[in-house]
Amino acid sequence: MDVVLLAGGLGTRLSEQTEVRPKPMVEIGGRPILWHIMKLYAQHDFKDFWIALGYKGSMIKQYFLNYYQLGGDLSIDLKDGNVEIARPQTEDWRVHLIDTGLHTNTGGRLEKLFDRMPGDTFMLTYGDGVANVDLTALLDFHKNNDALVTLTAVRPTARFGSLDFDGDLITRFSEKSQVREGWINGGYMVMDRGVSEYFNGPDTNLEKGILEKLAADGKLAVFKHDGFWQCMDTQREVSLLNEMWLEGDPPWKVWHD
Template sequence: MKVGILAGGVGSRLSEETQVKPKPMVEIGGMPILWHIMMHYSCFGHNEFVVALGYKGEYIKKYMVDYCSLSSNLTVHLKTGAVEMADAYRPDWKIDLVDTGIPTNTGGRIKRLQPYMGNETFFLTWGDGVSTVDFDQLLAFHKSHGKLATLTAVRPPARFGHLDFEGDQVQRFTEKPQTAEGWINGAFFVLEPEVFDYIDGDDTQFEKEPLERLAADGQLMAYRHEGFWQCMDTLRDKLRLETMWQSGEAPWAMWE
């Protein structure tokens, strides 16, 4: 089953990194967050990716073209130009890299992926968030209800530490847990091809009119994910994910 990934946004809230690279190429543990997302899907056997490019899309193209050589030991024969690669992990991925325009909104990017998706159910996500979503369970839930769209509802991470009291005494302090109340769109979708009909054009924001119309038509369902989820909107988010990775406690690294 194909996986669409939106990787074309400017990422202005992470400008410390995105002035020179697109946000999906910001690294966690020395690898782009886009790679982490693709590895997660690959754990569940989904190895066909369609990536919507926009801002600095050439950076992603070059990385994918050079991926095998960058992750291998190389023997270079300067006289002939021959390059031999050895001792590398090469994931069995097929990746379509699709230019969808720099100013194009999220819905427009999705619409432009239609020729690559075929007339089949597909996954969709943004290129800036990691989680422990079980894609087998997500897909089974989607198939069970027969609607056009499933989004993954998640608990947002709290911005500050959480305190439990007994009187004035602190019984428990938890540093930045996920909140226990409220749900948000975690941007891990399963969609039927009819969803493309809900997108008008390049200026359409997928999170607005298309999802609102799908909900009004009774065609939008939510898969509730209680586990780990974290988007990388800011430098603070990036540093949090990096700290988790370096500590060996990165829950999204299900391939480890």
């Protein structure tokens, strides 16, 4: 099963980090968030990745080019330059790193990958959000409906705590709880090849140019995820995710070391 990761945006809302690196390379617990997302897919045995590159894409290429060598201990013979790698950290993934243009829109990036992917169905997500979505159940759900795309809907954690009142008394205090109403696009989609009917060149926007039109045509299904989901749009959210990782057992870590 092919997995498309959109990793080419400018990440302007996280400029403190993205001035020097692409957003998917911002680290959680010493690893790029892109790695965390890929580990989730790999846990469900989805290991053929197509990464749509754009802004500072060379940094993502360098990361994977050096992944094997830098994942273990090195012994270097300075006389002849021979290098021995002990305990290399390897993943049984195949990673396709495709330049899709600096200013190409999200739907346009997908279009540039389309003819290179062999399958009739593929998965897609953004490079800036972690979750514990049951991706196997998501794929099964998609196979059992007639939609061209199935989108995972999530209810995000509120930015601030919420209060319920009875007169001058607070009857319920909830610190930054999950939003009780309202679903949003959490990414983590499954798509069929027929989605290509909605492509319209490099300026095509995935959300407005494809998903909105699919919904209007009755071809967009929803998979509701009540579990953990967190995007990484601000420095505050970077810090939050790192705190969760350091505390141990972060909710999106469904794989075993």
